[in-house]
Amino acid sequence: MQMFFNDNFVCLFMVSGRFSRSMMLFEEANRYVAGGVHSNFRYREPHPIYFSRARGSRIWDVDGNEYIDCVINMGACILGHGYPKVVDAVKDALDYGLTVGLEPDIGVEVSKQLSRMIPSAESVRFSNTGTEAVMHAIHIARGFTGRYKIAKLEGGYNGWYDYVLVSSHPSIDKAGPPDEPVPIPESAGLARGVAENVVIIPFNNIEATERIISNHRDELAAIIVEPVMVNSGC
């Protein structure tokens, strides 16, 4: 068994090592998928690995390589892949109608349970992706505080909403001084004013963090933190 680090991002243990099908799929993807991947953060040199099956703690790629999945969909599949109770609940939901674009009754019960289980979640709103959840949180923080700027960690990834798609993996020559990083947009086409309204905090530097937050304290609506920076290999 070989240890395999996918750019330090997905830490997996690989049993055998052929990738020809993944390579072929990527060639095809380049013709049909914008940028070759559905999320830029899944792109890896020389090509992403394509997965075809997941069960428990294991995932299998299209070349038949088996991995122990240490990431479990960024924690979303914390019970393991294909956990029977989750699978049964999803199957049951299909019988009742998957989505009607209106409020589902079960949404009230689930929100109630989440509020009971998570003391800081006084109220709940579901979203389809982490990006949407972050966007909602930023809107709420701005609405509540009446301030606009968002602080985020250099190297942190919080989805692809414009005001966090900044300085996730900035190039060293553009990133500015280590204790005073400058915001570097991760993509062309972001909203105007992103760089002026996002404050970058260096990871694991308490002194600089205190100074930067203090300098912007009257303008900051929120500070967003990826507590374990899995997207930067922590």
Ligand SMILES: Cc1ncc(COP(=O)(O)O)c(C=O)c1O
């Ligand atoms: C910490 C963190 N926040 C937000 C997101 C964005 O989530 P999504 O890809 O569901 O939009 C991710 C995705 O990897 C993430 O790791």
